[in-house]
Amino acid sequence: MSDIASFTDRLIVGIKEKKSILIVGLDPQFRFMPPHLVEKVSSEYGKTLEGIGHLFFEFNKEIIDAVLPFTTAVKPQMAFYEMYGMWGLWAFEQTVAYAKSKGLLIITDAKRGDGSDTANAYASGYLGTIPVFEETVASPIQSDALTIHGYIAEDCVPRFVKIAKENGTGIFVVDKTSFKPNSSIEQLKTQSGLTVWQELATLIQSWGEGSEGKAGYRNVGVVMGATYPEDATWMRKTLPNSWFLVPGYGGQGGSADEAVISVNSDGFGASVSSSRAIIYAYREGPYKNKPEQFALAAASAAEFSKKELNAALERAGKLTF
Amino acid sequence: MSDIASFTDRLIVGIKEKKSILIVGLDPQFRFMPPHLVEKVSSEYGKTLEGIGHLFFEFNKEIIDAVLPFTTAVKPQMAFYEMYGMWGLWAFEQTVAYAKSKGLLIITDAKRGDGSDTANAYASGYLGTIPVFEETVASPIQSDALTIHGYIAEDCVPRFVKIAKENGTGIFVVDKTSFKPNSSIEQLKTQSGLTVWQELATLIQSWGEGSEGKAGYRNVGVVMGATYPEDATWMRKTLPNSWFLVPGYGGQGGSADEAVISVNSDGFGASVSSSRAIIYAYREGPYKNKPEQFALAAASAAEFSKKELNAALERAGKLTF
Numbered sequence: 001m002s003d004i005a006s007f008t009d010r011l012i013v014g015i016k017e018k019k020s021i022l023i024v025g026l027d028p029q030f031r032f033m034p035p036h037l038v039e040k041v042s043s044e045y046g047k048t049l050e051g052i053g054h055l056f057f058e059f060n061k062e063i064i065d066a067v068l069p070f071t072t073a074v075k076p077q078m079a080f081y082e083m084y085g086m087w088g089l090w091a092f093e094q095t096v097a098y099a100k101s102k103g104l105l106i107i108t109d110a111k112r113g114d115g116s117d118t119a120n121a122y123a124s125g126y127l128g129t130i131p132v133f134e135e136t137v138a139s140p141i142q143s144d145a146l147t148i149h150g151y152i153a154e155d156c157v158p159r160f161v162k163i164a165k166e167n168g169t170g171i172f173v174v175d176k177t178s179f180k181p182n183s184s185i186e187q188l189k190t191q192s193g194l195t196v197w198q199e200l201a202t203l204i205q206s207w208g209e210g211s212e213g214k215a216g217y218r219n220v221g222v223v224m225g226a227t228y229p230e231d232a233t234w235m236r237k238t239l240p241n242s243w244f245l246v247p248g249y250g251g252q253g254g255s256a257d258e259a260v261i262s263v264n265s266d267g268f269g270a271s272v273s274s275s276r277a278i279i280y281a282y283r284e285g286p287y288k289n290k291p292e293q294f295a296l297a298a299a300s301a302a303e304f305s306k307k308e309l310n311a312a313l314e315r316a317g318k319l320t321f
Numbered sequence: 322m323s324d325i326a327s328f329t330d331r332l333i334v335g336i337k338e339k340k341s342i343l344i345v346g347l348d349p350q351f352r353f354m355p356p357h358l359v360e361k362v363s364s365e366y367g368k369t370l371e372g373i374g375h376l377f378f379e380f381n382k383e384i385i386d387a388v389l390p391f392t393t394a395v396k397p398q399m400a401f402y403e404m405y406g407m408w409g410l411w412a413f414e415q416t417v418a419y420a421k422s423k424g425l426l427i428i429t430d431a432k433r434g435d436g437s438d439t440a441n442a443y444a445s446g447y448l449g450t451i452p453v454f455e456e457t458v459a460s461p462i463q464s465d466a467l468t469i470h471g472y473i474a475e476d477c478v479p480r481f482v483k484i485a486k487e488n489g490t491g492i493f494v495v496d497k498t499s500f501k502p503n504s505s506i507e508q509l510k511t512q513s514g515l516t517v518w519q520e521l522a523t524l525i526q527s528w529g530e531g532s533e534g535k536a537g538y539r540n541v542g543v544v545m546g547a548t549y550p551e552d553a554t555w556m557r558k559t560l561p562n563s564w565f566l567v568p569g570y571g572g573q574g575g576s577a578d579e580a581v582i583s584v585n586s587d588g589f590g591a592s593v594s595s596s597r598a599i600i601y602a603y604r605e606g607p608y609k610n611k612p613e614q615f616a617l618a619a620a621s622a623a624e625f626s627k628k629e630l631n632a633a634l635e636r637a638g639k640l641t642f
Contacts, residue, residue, distance in 0.1 A: 029438070030452045038454070047454035049461070079439045083446025084453075085414050085461040089407035113470055114432050115500040117350070118400045125404025131351045132405075133359070133368035140370070140406040149434055151472045151507065153500040179436040179474040185521055186473065190509045196517060200506055 006213035007144050007170030008221075008243050010105060012268055014072030016321050020306040021263065021313070023073040023107060025247075025275025026063065026095060027080050028056040032280050034291035053087035053094075056080075059294075060095040063279050064102060066299035070306040073105035073144070075245075075273050093140040106143040107245065107271070111174055113149025115156045122146075123163035127171070145170035147223060147245065150200055150207075157207045161220055165211060170219035170243065173204045176235065178225030178248025197231075201238045208242055217269060218242045224262050226254025226272065232261040236269075244270040250277030250305060256312035263313060267320030272309055278302050327534035328465050328491030329542075329564050331426060333589055335393030337642050341627040342584065342634070344394040344428060346568075346596025347384065347416060348401050349377040353601050355612035374408035374415075377401075380615075381416040384600050385423060387620035391627040394426035394465070396566075396594050414461040427464040428566065428592070432495055434470025436477045443467075444484035448492070466491035468544060468566065471521055471528075478528045482541055486532060491540035491564065494525050497556065499546030499569025518552075522559050529563055538590060539563045545583050547575025547593065553582040557590075565591040571598030571626060577633035584634060588641030593630055599623050 005013070015021055030052065037058050045051040064074065076095060081088035096106050112122045124130050125139045126146040145164075150157050150173040160171050175197050176182065186197040194202070201222065208220030221243035224235050235244070244262040248254040249272045262270035281287060281301035282294040290297070313319040326334070336342055351373065358379055366372040385395065397416060402409035417427050433443045445451050446460045447467040466485075471478050471494040481492050496518050497503065507518040515523070522543065529541030542564035545556050556565070565583040569575040570593045583591035602608060602622035603615040611618070634640040 027438075029442075030454075042454060047456070049453060052453060077439055077442075079433070079435060079442035079446070082410075082462070083442045083451050083460055085446070086407045086410040089403075089410045093406050111433070111435050111470075111473075112400070113434065114400060115498065117348075118398055121350075121398075121400035121404045125400070125406075130404050132370060132373055133351075133363060135368070139404055141403070149432075149470050149472070150504075151470070152432075152495060152498055152504050154502045154504050155500070156504070174473060177436065177473055179476070181475045183471075183473050183475050183477070184524065185471070185517065188511045188517065188520060190511055190517075196506065196509070196511075199509060203505065 004168045006168045007219050008217035009213040009215055010144065011072060011243070011271065012215050012217070014105060015268065018070065018072050019310065019321050020070050020072060021270060021272050021309055022071050022302065022306045023075050023271045023273045024063070024067045024071045024278050024302060025109070025273050026060050026074050026076040026279065027275045028059055028091070029080060032283065033059060034282070034294045036292050049084055049087040052084050053091040056088070056091035057094045060091070061098055062295040063298050064099050064104065066295040067278065067302040068102055068104070070302040071104065073107050073271065074099050075107045075109050077275070078108060078110035096141065096143065107145045108143040109147045111147050111149055113152055113156060115153025119153070119156050119159040120163070123160045127160065127169040128163040128167045143169070145172060147172045147174055149174050150204065161207055161211060164219055170221060172221040172223050172245040173200070174223045175200050175204065176224050176228050176231050178227045178252050178254060180227055198234070201235055204242065205239050212241065215268070216241055221245060223247065226259040227252060229258040229261050236262060236264070241269070246270050246272045250274035256308045257315065260309060260312045260316055260318065263318050265318055267313060267318050274305055278305065325489045327489050328540050329538035330534040330536055331465065332393060332564065332592065333536050333538070335426060336589065339391065339393050340631065340642050341391050341393060342591060342593050342630055343392050343623065343627045344396050344592045344594045345384070345388045345392045345599050345623060346430070346594050347381050347395050347397040347600065348596045349380055349412070350401060353604065354380060355603070355615045357613050370405055370408040373405050374412040377409070377412035378415045381412070382419055383616040384619050385420050385425065387616040388599065388623040389423055389425070391623040392425065394428050394592065395420050396428045396430050398596070399429060399431040417462065417464065428466045429464040430468045432468050432470055434473055434477060436474025440474070440477050440480040441484070444481045448481065448490040449484040449488045464490070466493060468493045468495055470495050471525065482528055482532060485540055491542060493542040493544050493566040494521070495544045496521050496525065497545050497549050497552050499548045499573045499575060501548055519555070522556055525563065526560050533562065537562055542566060544568065547580040548573060550579040550582050557583060557585070562590070567591050567593045571595035577629045578636065581630060581633045581637055581639065584639050586639055588634060588639050595626055599626065
């Protein structure tokens with residue numbers, strides 16, 4: 001165990017400071033970029049992949065500044081960076097560094113899943129350290145936590161768990177996503193009478209043993225979509241002290257009341273993620289057709305979400321900060 | 322459907338030309354890099370991430386030249402590039418471009434899995450085209466095929482299938498990996514009496530409908546480890562005209578006879594992958610302790626593997642080229 005506070009302990013400090021369980025997804029898509037930014041970067045870097053990298057970073061930087069008072073962490077979705085290759089990764093690295101410099105935690109949503117040496121490679125890059133000639137250093141993609149798949153290879157998740165534990169970082173195993181419908185595999189009943197996703201939850205409970213931070217919350221967490229409120233109740237009972245990453249609030253239709261089902265009675269244990277309802281808030285509502293005010297729109301949407309989630313926590317008798 | 326030949330059709334052309342079902346995994350790991358290459362790149366680029374990028378590309382370039390007569394495709398494992406961030410991606414992009422220039426197909430082993438817009442983003446980057454300002458172009462990470470996870474989100478795999486079909490590219494859904502043991506989830510029996518991996522196989526069969534190339538082989542394939550020969554027989558019956566990506570031959574203990582179980586009686590339908598037994602052949606056998614001859618060792622190991630697989634095909638009565 002590293003001497004820095006573990007991921008869940010750092011999250012709790014942030015939640016108390018910001019009084020918010022919201023986290024903001026950073027999913028840059030070219031089609032939603034404000035035209036004035038597109039113009040600015042293309043005049044400076046050309047209509048190139050390098051230009052896309054700068055466009056995404058400029059966009060993210062303004063979003064980060066805007067949502068900073070209302071969020072503890074950002075959740076970049078790797079797919080949107082990676083599809084542009086090295087310049088996409090450049091934007092990702094710059095975004096990670098900038099968000100860290102502002103005191104935000106980084107939960108990278110990459111849903112990696114592999115075994116053996118490959119699992120170690122992913123875990124070293126995102127959650128640990130990498131060899132660079134004689135030195136062992138943090139990768140520029142190093143995050144505070146990473147989403148991973150847990151269905152393959154008996155030793156896949158344990159390799160991520162080990163490296164996370166050694167570095168004070170965390171993982172979220174993808175179990176119930178917010179997508180509707182979930183896959184038919186997840187819904188299958190096994191001969192024990194549980195569904196496949198419930199079987200996975202019981203495995204996550206055993207993989208996470210001993211990963212508790214000082215506040216008692218495990219650094220081996222789970223993805224539990226806001227769009228499945230009944231399942232969230234079951235998941236919370238099964239994984240009482242795991243941290244829950246809750247997507248699907250906002251843009252994907254989960255309500256604040258549904259999202260906070262995953263929160264424990266102490267007010268902690270879950271981070272609720274919203275991406276496009278915040279970062280692309282300028283496309284609807286009062287800022288509609290004012291793309292040059294995208295950051296203001298994002299700040300307003302993040303503040304609204306924070307308050308809406310806190311109101312839901314209060315209704316549920318769970319608001320403690 | 323694009324007017325270029327589909328992925329499986331291009332693979333078949335390559336197999337006939339090279340008379341080989343072998344594909345070579347490109348998994349660069351710093352600890353196995355030949356010292357003379359380490360010295361060369363660090364004197365030129367410093368002991369930096371950029372230096373690592375050049376090191377991996379130099380290594381891959383010599384490996385590609387060495388194995389070219391014996392293989393139809395290379396299979397880079399993304400984890401080993403991605404862990405170094407943008408300079409790792411740089412090495413990946415250079416490797417892809419170099420291998421393509423030599424006529425090799427690229428099967429990127431990234432095991433991506435997500436739904437909705439995120440699935441589209443991964444599929445656009447690896448298998449289709451991406452928006453770069455007003456233009457729509459191939460990403461520098463564009464590959465001929467990609468490995469993906471099939472357990473989550475009902476619409477995950479179909480999104481990859483759609484973009485692959487439109488672009489003449491292919492996917493391999495991860496089902497039975499070569500890892501021992503497989504995960505306990507995969508082995509669970511459902512109430513129909515099938516295991517979870519068998520349930521996934523039946524889904525892959527339905528997702529792949531209509532993805533056949535001109536030669537009749539589907540471009541929606543499956544990962545089927547060489548280390549599970551009995552399961553390969555079942556998988557072949559269930560997915561008669563899907564292409565199989567077969568890891569686990571060589572380094573991971575699967576024999577040539579086990580690996581070719583996935584090949585159909587026409588001699589096609591499966592590509593057998595070997596990574597470290599070829600690219601790090603200099604660490605064992607006749608080239609042991611001669612790291613400066615790593616390319617020669619790789620060529621020799623690739624030729625041996627090609628011949629060993631063909632001999633196994635002949636024993637099984639499946640050698641048709």
